[in-house]
Amino acid sequence: MIKVGIVGGTGYTGVELLRLLSAHPQVELVAITSRADAGRRVDDLFPNLRGHCALEFTPPDQSTLAACDLVFYATPHNVAMQTVPELLETGTRVIDLSADFRLRDAELWARWYGGPHACPELLSEAVYGLPEVNREQIAGARLVACAGCYPTAVQLGFMPLLKAGVIDTSTLIANAASGVSGAGRQARIDNLVSEASDNFKAYAVEGHRHLPEIEQGLSDVAGEAIRLTFVPHLLPMIRGIHATLYARLTAEVDLQALYEEHYRDEPFVDVLPSGQWPQTRSVRGANVCRLAVARPQQRDTVVVMAVEDNLVKGASGQAVQAMNIMFDLDESVGLDGIALLP
Amino acid sequence: MIKVGIVGGTGYTGVELLRLLSAHPQVELVAITSRADAGRRVDDLFPNLRGHCALEFTPPDQSTLAACDLVFYATPHNVAMQTVPELLETGTRVIDLSADFRLRDAELWARWYGGPHACPELLSEAVYGLPEVNREQIAGARLVACAGCYPTAVQLGFMPLLKAGVIDTSTLIANAASGVSGAGRQARIDNLVSEASDNFKAYAVEGHRHLPEIEQGLSDVAGEAIRLTFVPHLLPMIRGIHATLYARLTAEVDLQALYEEHYRDEPFVDVLPSGQWPQTRSVRGANVCRLAVARPQQRDTVVVMAVEDNLVKGASGQAVQAMNIMFDLDESVGLDGIALLP
Amino acid sequence: MIKVGIVGGTGYTGVELLRLLSAHPQVELVAITSRADAGRRVDDLFPNLRGHCALEFTPPDQSTLAACDLVFYATPHNVAMQTVPELLETGTRVIDLSADFRLRDAELWARWYGGPHACPELLSEAVYGLPEVNREQIAGARLVACAGCYPTAVQLGFMPLLKAGVIDTSTLIANAASGVSGAGRQARIDNLVSEASDNFKAYAVEGHRHLPEIEQGLSDVAGEAIRLTFVPHLLPMIRGIHATLYARLTAEVDLQALYEEHYRDEPFVDVLPSGQWPQTRSVRGANVCRLAVARPQQRDTVVVMAVEDNLVKGASGQAVQAMNIMFDLDESVGLDGIALLP
Amino acid sequence: MIKVGIVGGTGYTGVELLRLLSAHPQVELVAITSRADAGRRVDDLFPNLRGHCALEFTPPDQSTLAACDLVFYATPHNVAMQTVPELLETGTRVIDLSADFRLRDAELWARWYGGPHACPELLSEAVYGLPEVNREQIAGARLVACAGCYPTAVQLGFMPLLKAGVIDTSTLIANAASGVSGAGRQARIDNLVSEASDNFKAYAVEGHRHLPEIEQGLSDVAGEAIRLTFVPHLLPMIRGIHATLYARLTAEVDLQALYEEHYRDEPFVDVLPSGQWPQTRSVRGANVCRLAVARPQQRDTVVVMAVEDNLVKGASGQAVQAMNIMFDLDESVGLDGIALLP
Numbered sequence A, B, C, D: 001m002i003k004v005g006i007v008g009g010t011g012y013t014g015v016e017l018l019r020l021l022s023a024h025p026q027v028e029l030v031a032i033t034s035r036a037d038a039g040r041r042v043d044d045l046f047p048n049l050r051g052h053c054a055l056e057f058t059p060p061d062q063s064t065l066a067a068c069d070l071v072f073y074a075t076p077h078n079v080a081m082q083t084v085p086e087l088l089e090t091g092t093r094v095i096d097l098s099a100d101f102r103l104r105d106a107e108l109w110a111r112w113y114g115g116p117h118a119c120p121e122l123l124s125e126a127v128y129g130l131p132e133v134n135r136e137q138i139a140g141a142r143l144v145a146c147a148g149c150y151p152t153a154v155q156l157g158f159m160p161l162l163k164a165g166v167i168d169t170s171t172l173i174a175n176a177a178s179g180v181s182g183a184g185r186q187a188r189i190d191n192l193v194s195e196a197s198d199n200f201k202a203y204a205v206e207g208h209r210h211l212p213e214i215e216q217g218l219s220d221v222a223g224e225a226i227r228l229t230f231v232p233h234l235l236p237m238i239r240g241i242h243a244t245l246y247a248r249l250t251a252e253v254d255l256q257a258l259y260e261e262h263y264r265d266e267p268f269v270d271v272l273p274s275g276q277w278p279q280t281r282s283v284r285g286a287n288v289c290r291l292a293v294a295r296p297q298q299r300d301t302v303v304v305m306a307v308e309d310n311l312v313k314g315a316s317g318q319a320v321q322a323m324n325i326m327f328d329l330d331e332s333v334g335l336d337g338i339a340l341l342p
Helices: A012-022 A062-066 A080-089 A106-113 A131-140 A149-164 A210-222 A255-262 A312-326 B012-022 B062-066 B080-089 B106-113 B131-140 B149-164 B210-222 B255-262 B312-326 C012-022 C062-066 C080-089 C106-113 C131-139 C149-164 C210-222 C255-262 C312-326 D012-022 D062-066 D080-089 D106-113 D131-140 D149-164 D210-222 D255-262 D312-326
Strands: A002-007 A027-033 A070-073 A093-096 A127-129 A143-146 A172-178 A228-234 A241-248 A269-271 A289-294 A301-308 B002-007 B027-033 B070-073 B093-096 B127-129 B143-146 B172-178 B228-234 B241-248 B269-271 B289-294 B301-308 C002-007 C027-033 C070-073 C093-096 C127-129 C143-146 C172-178 C228-234 C241-248 C269-271 C289-294 C301-308 D002-007 D027-033 D070-073 D093-096 D127-129 D143-146 D172-178 D228-234 D241-248 D269-271 D289-294 D301-308
Touching (some): A002 A062, A012 A027, A012 A312, A027 A062, A070 A312, A080 A093, A093 A312, A127 A312, A149 A172, A149 A228, A149 A289, A210 A228, A228 D241, A241 D172, A241 D228, A255 A269, A301 A312, B002 B062, B012 B027, B012 B312, B027 B062, B093 B312, B127 B131, B127 B312, B131 B149, B131 B312, B149 B210, B149 B228, B149 B255, B149 B289, B149 B312, B172 C241, B228 C241, B241 C172, B241 C228, B255 B269, B255 B289, B301 B312, C002 C062, C012 C312, C027 C062, C062 C080, C070 C080, C127 C312, C131 C149, C149 C172, C149 C210, C149 C241, C149 C255, C149 C289, C149 C312, C255 C269, C301 C312, D002 D012, D012 D027, D012 D312, D027 D062, D062 D080, D070 D080, D070 D312, D080 D093, D127 D131, D127 D312, D131 D149, D131 D210, D143 D312, D149 D172, D149 D210, D149 D241, D149 D255, D149 D289, D149 D312, D210 D228, D255 D269, D301 D312
Parallel strands (some): A070 A093, A269 A289, B002 B027, B070 B093, B172 B228, B269 B289, C172 C228, D002 D027, D070 D093, D127 D143, D269 D289
Antiparallel strands (some): A241 A301, A289 A301, B241 B301, C172 C241, D241 D301, D289 D301
């Protein structure tokens, strides 16, 4: 059994981790911390867990965490980097679901996240947690920086085209939309039912924090600096990300075959049959990214569509997938839940 | 392994059965029938099942079904009663999710369901599939008539009070509300997003078909004919039933203790701590009914609140629970999924 | 032209007042106050008003308000009572949309609203702003305490039965449900999309603040102290209240005729034809309460259904209706907008 | 008073026309036809109209329609073209909300709409009903072909850039999303609450019928054949279209000034202040298209966002706007309703 701790379990990625880990046969949940809710039962805050999780939130305490084999950080950015270095020294491995260790360039991080990084020396060691790209490095990592929700969908969507070298890399467009749970469990007027439940809008059009993360990842794949226009939108629903990607084709290629081939052996990437388009509801609660590719009017613009549950393949499910890899388990253990439809 | 067939798998209780049974370790799904969709892959209709279910719909065929140990009917009412008698004779057991075998009185059935019953001789043999009432009879049954969605919530809610004999049985009120999935997967204007997604209304106020079923069940529990006013409402969401029950207290009683005691050993009924009220989201996708009881202003009206996922504890989950009982499995096998929240 | 001011215009009743008053031909909007948003354009906060309202929020200032003929308070409770006495002395009339002046009994108010009332001497003068009950007193009032959202629906629903004296007044039940906008424009986790948009629950079961208001109003109508069990629920939508009312009949009566007769001359109460039940979407954005009455199974429980838009007939529309009466205008001026359906 | 008839009033554009025309001071509604619902009161089908519209549906009858000054066709495509020629000969003018007269090229029409056009000789006479482009031609038209919902948003969004000649016209991208009401009031499983209310997906990726309409309009504006990739998506809400448009800049230009200048005198196009992005809720129920323009990272991709209510500025409101122009009324008469927010 892997002894697991969670730091910051009162948000949506926290409760989703609890849902997945409570049912994971190889995990023993030993601690979940929250300064604000210390002493409160987890299932009092999240009543879906009644009967499945008897833990209480405890105050963050390094010695408890140090006794774990693995600690997940499900905290806002700027938190994990304060205590991860110390924890790693005790031998505990870390999967960080926040953005703290996703960018290799500390200056870039500082520019997008509003201040200097607390432990830039760890940025080169941290392994970017997108198993479809970095499976082997994840296996041996002390510190995994889980890919962000938008970045997962956008990278999985563009990757086969970039690997194949068949698109113009300077004019990529990612038009993406996310359910409101992506904004976290914070008391903000913008995310009230009365503001966001019968509405659709773009946001962060001038520049979203996931842009440098996506550009870093796609440039790695392409072997050259790519350029992306990324416009996120807010959907009037809770879970789900849909990315619609556009690129200019520079070579003839069988797109359907390219995608099926690229993801043939991936347990959590599903290329739909030709002519079907993915729906967010087909992945609600499940750790899978479903993809489709099209070439409208047979012109030279290729369109890729990718869906995922932002809290599962876009966050907590991906984190558990990384854990399975790190601890040499079957990658699918605890992640075979079927999406809830309708 | 139990060899299982499903008749009529293209509706919402059908896809929910598939979700639950695909993950059930003791079940081998051998056939799912649909006249209209014969030859189509199940996961083409329900893309959440991609990677989990390789079956195709087949035309209804008695010999295939007769080779099963158990057949679920997930059909509209008036269908199962046409072929169940013949199937039972082959030794195959049946769990009917429709209303065909829920009422013991064939005349009452005919009055509410618009025509004579096709096999009234089976009505007395059929066991009403509410495990919290009929667990033992279910174990030995050839034919189980799964309790309806509203009836499950209303009966579980009123039962402790009626057993204890502490309320006036002639003035019961059940004010209930259901998500739209309860109306089934049928092309009806009334259930379009543009009609029902930003709306709330009562319906069937003059008399809903679940009324005689509930009155039959509650009268059995009470040991006398009870009288219920039942007003269902349509919620602008997909899954979930919430019942708010009202009764006049005729004796002093510790309500919280009464409920906790009554359901102490039930794996799928959860009595909330005093002062907490159930939410439909706490049971989304899970086979559990959560209950709370209150006595506002300490007056003589008791209020009970019950929630369930109408497709799980109100239909397909309950059917699997009955199957587990019938085949002497642990009642919880395949039913331990945690509700999806948020 | 009536010179109108609004205190506290940054909430949902505030923006709804602005929508109605901007289009009202007899109103000149002269000031809208907000301490927090002073200096900000109103249409910057509420973009639906772009092109319709050029005002800026100003800090609360008694002299500006004193220059108005009428001031609406669209503030949380406990605010209006601090400054209304002073304002009334300047000759300005007041319509308070909060609960500060709705209860005649200062002790009762203190018990339900968490502290002593700031100007109990005004409680007897304040006219309860439900035009269908108090039209004449409203006409001459200096201070109108607009009826609450739930109280409007529940009182309009029960009134014909109580006036006719045909029900048991000690066992009234009001099962009501409201859209989330009723909770106001406040940053609270409970009202986030991810918490409340795919959920249904009862709340304040032990006692909601609208209970004493409703009991006061219904007792006035009945001429005796009535007793009500009131259970509010939270709907996963923005606008709309639906009340389902239950009472025991004590006399034979033609219910449909009773309701049609009672509301024959009311411009904003609509009794549906027999056998139709009201839907919240039929009143979205409109100043109307639609009602229906039923007697299921011809038993002795009568069921009344009432719907309204909580922000219009349940708040701001009702306030404008009161204004029209106070200033001797046609009661419907500015209130003839048709509900938005779908 | 303009005597107005409506053909096919049982859909969503029909009820929206009724909402707008019932309140229009210069219109006398004399007939609304429906074969299926003849004899039924309009407000029985659409309860929001109770108290505002006493009409009954009548069977389609040319003599009644011929007595009108103007007839709106709110029918599916393929219907208007059957009877419009005959009606025009009687001197009645026509505004067609369907697609029958939007394309000038009969062969193109036949290819996209599945069969030959019934009166190709009228295609050149029909005026494309987008007032911001064709105001003068609309004024004198006998037959106006109202612009489609997506085409309105996409054309208003791209127009300033194309007029200014500052973008590459061969790589335009329109990523658009619509509420479900755009799919009409038809009994289709795909648009049920349980299918579409907690979901987001692209559809018609290989080619949507609005593509040739948009390309025709944008090519007219550009003075050359443009090329567009158009991917529509289905939003889990009722009303609202959001278009996110992408183009490659080929010249330096002050984008904000360009847009403000272009639409300075348009009553129903609103360019937001720099740095604000439009929200669909800001136009719910209102006849306005709100626009914003951005240049992320100051790179060479320009992003335009446009929102409209698909049933108002995208259909019935635009039709009334055209009517006002045709009958020499102030263009805003009957169209000054403020969007419903929240």
